[in-house]
Amino acid sequence: MNPNISEQLLALSRKEPNARKRMRLLAVSLFYEGNSRTDIAKRLNTARSSVNKWVSSYLENGLGGLDNKPIQGRPSRLQPQQLEQLSEFIKRTNTELQGGRLTGEDIVHYIHTEFGVHYHLNHVYKILKQLGFSWITSRSKHPKQSLQSQDAFKKFQLETILHTPGHLPLDRIDVWFQDEARFGQQNPTTRIWAETGTRPRIVKQQQFDYGYLFGAVCPATGQTEALVSPFVNKEAMTQHMRQISHATPAGRHAVVIIDGAGWHTYDTASEFKNLTLIKLPPYSPELNPIEQVWSWIRQHCLSNRVFSGYDEIVDEVSKAWNHFISIPDRVKKMCNREWIKLI
Structure with a gap:
């Protein structure tokens, strides 16, 4: 027997995370040491x-013969x-203008009605996962979007x-996103870490003081105002x-993307020669990373607060x-969008 092969297989078995394959490697290693089967x-x-x-498989196919074989399982009762x-x-139902949502029971019923196959609810969840679906939080969408x-x-x-002065090359234009949000005593409550099985109570104020935060970010540079x-x-x-105008370096021009709020009018930027406003399409807040x-x-700073x-x-x-x-990199990563790249 070849002791070198035995030592190599033994070394591989020590590094192998899968217990079944580790057993096979060890068995073949012992075989090459001269032990009987x-x-x-x-x-x-x-x-x-x-x-x-295991020994025969190794002799015929080398190390590949000791790999785990894929578990076939019972064939799916649904055809491809x-x-x-x-x-x-599922995709079509989730995008209907009438709204609503599909539950697991709805999908069980659809499969039985359309294909004559009855699955337990737990098995339907496995099928959905195999198809690439997850139970996740949706985002709002205006019906007129x-x-x-x-x-x-x-x-x-x-x-x-079309919106900026014609003499400006695109490599001298900085794109900003701008918006406002209201923060105050009517703060939302969010999930917290707590003991399993409990539902902790969080103080929620009933007063109505609030303020508005005007925010703007430039994803390319990480600048903010x-x-x-x-x-x-x-x-x-x-x-x-x-x-924003003062933050824009000399020789450069700021394009500020805004939504259609009533106070977002073009004349608010008319006195600033290095700044242009461009409005988002109606009902499209998801285009604004702000x-x-x-x-x-x-989520990180102001929820569950008094x-x-x-x-x-x-x-x-x-x-x-x-x-x-x-952290400027956080600003850049969260707010960058491929479609705002000008060059």
Whole structure:
């Protein structure tokens, strides 16, 4: 017998994480040490027929003969075209304008009605996972939202050329996203770590003091500008545009993407020669990554909180914003979108 092969197989068995394959490697290693197959079976507390099969498989196929064989399992009672039909049904139902949602029981009923096959609910969940579906939180969508308008807007290079001064090359234009959010004493409560089986109670205020955080980010550079105001109007919007204008280096131009709020008017930027506003399509908040910033701030900093009044709201909102922007790479990663790249 070859001791070198035995030592190599023994070394592989020590590194192998899978217990079954480790057993096979060890058995063949003992075989190459000169042990009989009967002795190997007794030593490893396994059947001699198994040792015979492992040794023969190694002799015929090398190390590949000791790999785990895929478990076939019972063949699916649904044909591939039926699984595809089920997948399309789920996708189509989730995008209907009437709304609603499919439950596991609905899918059990659909499979039985369409294909004459009855599955237990737990098995349906396995099928959904195999098809690539998960039970996840949905995002809101306005009934009047137009995907065509959104796709057209994402041709952002043309949109930018049409709205900015013609003498500016695209490599001197910085794209910003801007929005506002209200924070105050009517704060949401969120999930917390607690003992299994309990439902902890969190204080939720009933007062109505609040403030508005105006925020803007430039994903390419990680720059940010923000202000907190007790109200939202064109005056506050103009002040925020002034901040972005001052933050834009000489020789560069800022394109600020905004939504269609009533105080988001083009004249709030008219006095700033290095700044242009471009509006998102109607009912398209998901195109503005600032929405994710607001969610991050609420989840990480401001949920489950109690505020004594407006002054404390301003202080805590400012701290939350500064915490978010303290890592520029976080700003860039969360707010970057492929379609805003101009060059």
